[in-house]
Amino acid sequence: xxxxxxxxxxxxxxxxxxxxxxxxxxxxxxxxxxxxxxxxxxxxxxxxxxxxxxxxxxxxxxxxxxxxxxxxxxxxxxxxxxxxxxxxxxxxxxxxxxxxxxxxxxxxxxxxxxxxxxxxxxxxxxxxxxxxxxxxxxxxxxxxxxxxxxxxxxxxxxxxxxxxxxxxxxxxxxxxxxxxxxxxxxxxxxxxxxxxxxxxxxxxxxxxxxxxxxxxxxxxxxxxxxxxxxxxxxxxxxxxxxxxxxxxxxxxxxxxxxxxxxxxxxxxxxxxxxxxxxxxxxxxxxxxxxxxxxxxxxxxxxxxxxxxxxxxxxxxxxxxxxxxxxxxxxxxxxxxxxxxxxxxxxxxxxxxxxxxxxxxxxxxxxxxxxxxxxxxxxxxxxxxxxxxxxxxxxxxxxxxxxxxxxxxxxxxxxxxxxxxxxxxxxx
Amino acid sequence: xxxxxxxxxxxxxxxxxxxxxxxxxxxxxxxxxxxxxxxxxxxxxxxxxxxxxxxxxxxxxxxxxxxxxxxxxxxxxxxxxxxxxxxxxxxxxxxxxxxxxxxxxxxxxxxxxxxxxxxxxxxxxxxxxxxxxxxxxxxxxxxxxxxxxxxxxxxxxxxxxxxxxxxxxxxxxxxxxxxxxxx
Numbered sequence: 001x002x003x004x005x006x007x008x009x010x011x012x013x014x015x016x017x018x019x020x021x022x023x024x025x026x027x028x029x030x031x032x033x034x035x036x037x038x039x040x041x042x043x044x045x046x047x048x049x050x051x052x053x054x055x056x057x058x059x060x061x062x063x064x065x066x067x068x069x070x071x072x073x074x075x076x077x078x079x080x081x082x083x084x085x086x087x088x089x090x091x092x093x094x095x096x097x098x099x100x101x102x103x104x105x106x107x108x109x110x111x112x113x114x115x116x117x118x119x120x121x122x123x124x125x126x127x128x129x130x131x132x133x134x135x136x137x138x139x140x141x142x143x144x145x146x147x148x149x150x151x152x153x154x155x156x157x158x159x160x161x162x163x164x165x166x167x168x169x170x171x172x173x174x175x176x177x178x179x180x181x182x183x184x185x186x187x188x189x190x191x192x193x194x195x196x197x198x199x200x201x202x203x204x205x206x207x208x209x210x211x212x213x214x215x216x217x218x219x220x221x222x223x224x225x226x227x228x229x230x231x232x233x234x235x236x237x238x239x240x241x242x243x244x245x246x247x248x249x250x251x252x253x254x255x256x257x258x259x260x261x262x263x264x265x266x267x268x269x270x271x272x273x274x275x276x277x278x279x280x281x282x283x284x285x286x287x288x289x290x291x292x293x294x295x296x297x298x299x300x301x302x303x304x305x306x307x308x309x310x311x312x313x314x315x316x317x318x319x320x321x322x323x324x325x326x327x328x329x330x331x332x333x334x335x336x337x338x339x340x341x342x343x344x345x346x347x348x349x350x351x352x353x354x355x356x357x358x359x360x361x362x363x364x365x366x367x368x369x370x371x372x373x374x375x376x377x378x379x380x381x382x383x384x385x386x387x388x389x390x391x392x393x394x395x396x397x398x399x400x401x402x403x404x405x406x407x408x409x410x411x412x413x414x415x416x417x418x419x420x421x422x423x424x425x426x427x
Numbered sequence: 428x429x430x431x432x433x434x435x436x437x438x439x440x441x442x443x444x445x446x447x448x449x450x451x452x453x454x455x456x457x458x459x460x461x462x463x464x465x466x467x468x469x470x471x472x473x474x475x476x477x478x479x480x481x482x483x484x485x486x487x488x489x490x491x492x493x494x495x496x497x498x499x500x501x502x503x504x505x506x507x508x509x510x511x512x513x514x515x516x517x518x519x520x521x522x523x524x525x526x527x528x529x530x531x532x533x534x535x536x537x538x539x540x541x542x543x544x545x546x547x548x549x550x551x552x553x554x555x556x557x558x559x560x561x562x563x564x565x566x567x568x569x570x571x572x573x574x575x576x577x578x579x580x581x582x583x584x585x586x587x588x589x590x591x592x593x594x595x596x597x598x599x600x601x602x603x604x605x606x607x608x609x610x
């Protein structure tokens with residue numbers, strides 16, 4: 001009964017615009033007071049502090065910081081120039097450049113919103129200038145940023161790893177093949193649109209230009225090598241890799257490219273700090289709810305109820321996919337991971353689903369939520385950059401979201417796709 | 428006067444967040460270096476975690492000032508002002524009420540923790556690290572109160588009020604990405 005009132009209270013508070021982090025904490029405190037009395041109150045302060053000290057999450061502010069440096073030091077611009085020299089000669093080439101640049105950028109930043117903000121601001125106006133409809137320009141930017149989020153490093157994956165107690169490095173490795181597959185399929189959709197609506201060719205292919213842009217961006221290409229090579233090679237942890245990303249991007253942006261804009265950097269650090277705090281406050285308050293739910297054995301009861309219904313892992317995966325899709329419609333992906341993953345993990349373990357496999361499903365599924373209103377942070381950012389109406393973009397975006405759904409179904413029902421590299425490296 | 432207080436408060440929080448972000452990065456890099464030289468820093472994990480908690484609460488107050496916390500404003504937005512305003516006041520009362528409680532129990536915990544210190548750095552009292560809870564809670568309340576007049580002003584508009592649904596990192600990154608050197 002208390003659980004029902006908790007859920008009702010939570011939704012009521014969220015609907016009157018109380019931040020989700022505060023709403024979670026309020027319902028948890030009320031439930032604790034009702035069941036355990038006022039003596040439990042000092043625990044609220046202790047749990048809210050401990051909840052914010054999860055060491056692996058330290059990678060989040062560092063990746064955000066590194067992304068901000070890369071963006072303020074001309075690295076994104078160089079990546080776009082290279083992608084343009086590589087794909088620009090194909091019909092609808094600029095749209096493909098958009099997808100390819102997203103995939104490159106994702107290897108360094110870890111955030112889909114940062115990806116859209118950084119690349120969309122350059123590519124959307126360029127696409128509009130070339131005659132691409134603004135709805136299409138925003139849709140391709142938005143969806144490619146979401147598919148790129150499963151390419152390591154990925155902030156949602158770091159969150160999932162902490163919430164599910166699984167290996168962040170294995171999750172990163174598992175994202176490589178599906179990420180490349182999704183990006184390639186998206187380029188295919190771009191080509192289909194380009195042929196159907198006669199979108200232009202960006203530039204003639206010239207080996208000399210390709211070499212020049214490659215040389216210019218070569219330092220930027222070192223970044224994923226340093227970050228991912230270090231992490232996958234076991235030289236550094238994910239957190240240390242994020243720290244190295246900051247140092248390397250500072251060196252490349254400040255010393256090599258000499259384009260570091262201190263004013264932008266200062267603002268970016270502050271905004272990075274805010275983004276981190278927003279996620280971390282959610283983590284801290286979810287610890288309060290988590291403590292209460294664990295005491296009431298809610299995750300175990302849920303696992304039992306569903307396993308009584310069916311023990312077929314494919315059915316359970318289908319149910320979980322639908323569940324996460326609905327959650328993603330209304331919750332920011334970070335909030336959804338923090339809130340839901342600890343509750344469903346006992347079920348996932350009971351059915352025998354690999355937590356790394358499930359992590360990829362969750363990350364990509366909630367990525368779809370970033371594209372589907374009402375709560376669609378990435379889509380809204382792209383619409384804002386393109387100055388396009390959300391429905392105008394969504395009409396085109398349906399085709400790109402279909403690609404994400406197809407990749408999601410593939411990784412859900414063909415676990416070998418995400419787990420192949422994991423088994424090769426860590427099997 | 429009001430806007431000067433708001434600006435000053437914002438600058439103070441921004442400075443704290445910058446110091447924390449830079450210190451965190453510095454500590455991680457130094458720790459990697461020491462580990463690679465075969466002399467791991469024993470206090471690294473504990474101090475970095477504490478700094479992350481500090482960043483959480485000081486940054487959360489700054490996010491509150493920018494109304495940047497993740498929420499769902501769809502329902503409030505479509506309401507008429509006469510209905511919207513009472514709900515906004517109720518929402519603010521919940522937020523301020525919760526952080527007031529947190530500040531109060533946070534002070535209680537500081538009293539309980541007297542004499543405790545960090546495991547890896549015994550010279551650092553736990554009261555110092557835990558102080559972020561009551562301080563952060565009070566800062567959050569101040570941020571909410573400072574943002575209240577603007578929130579109510581916007582809520583009175585018939586066309587709805589603006590919640591910052593576009594994530595914070597977009598603004599500067601967009602601005603920065605669009606800037607071409609030499610222009």
